[in-house]
Amino acid sequence: MDFFVAYTAVMIIGTFVVLGLILFVERTKLEALEGYFIENVQVRKYQQRWGRNQRLVRFHRMCLMIDILRAPERSVKEGYMTEAELAVIPPALKRWAVWPYRLAIMWAISWGYWCTWL
Known part of the structure; x- marks a missing residue:
């Protein structure tokens, strides 16, 4: 088999x-994070802005969580969260989000x- 075909299949x-995996995280971990x-x-x-719990709504709410957890120092500096809020979140949940x-x-x-x- 050609390597390109194998790479394409993978x-x-x-x-x-x-x-x-992304859908699983949005369905199961978003409410825990929030x-x-x-x-x-x-x-x-x-x-409040996104309201109902539809697929696109969960995606946007999850994007906010990822933005906060991906760069926590910047989030604290900009005032999105405090150090106390960040310290409470379990590391496993942070990994599942990011x-x-x-x-x-x-x-x-x-x-x-x-x-x-x-």
């Missing part, structure tokens, strides 16, 4: 795995390699 299968930010003004504003999206970015870069190879 990329296609991996894309569905990454998307499934539970730690009950008093946070930014999170409450997003919840790593699927980092994996998606790496996967997108891999697709870029695939496109240039094509």
Whole structure:
């Protein structure tokens, strides 16, 4: 089998795995994350703005959580959260929030390699 065909198969299968992982995190971990930010003004504003619990709404709320947890020093500096709010969140939950999206970015870069190879 040609290496390009094998790489293409891995990329296609991996894309569905990454998307499934992202959907899993949005469905199961979002409410747990928002539970730690009950008093946070930014999170409450997003919840009021987006309202219903549909797919796109959960995506936007999860993007806020990722933005806060991806660079916590910047979030504290800009006033999105306090050090106390950050210290309460379990490290495993932080990893569940951030790593699927980092994996998606790496996967997108891999697709870029695939496109240039094509």
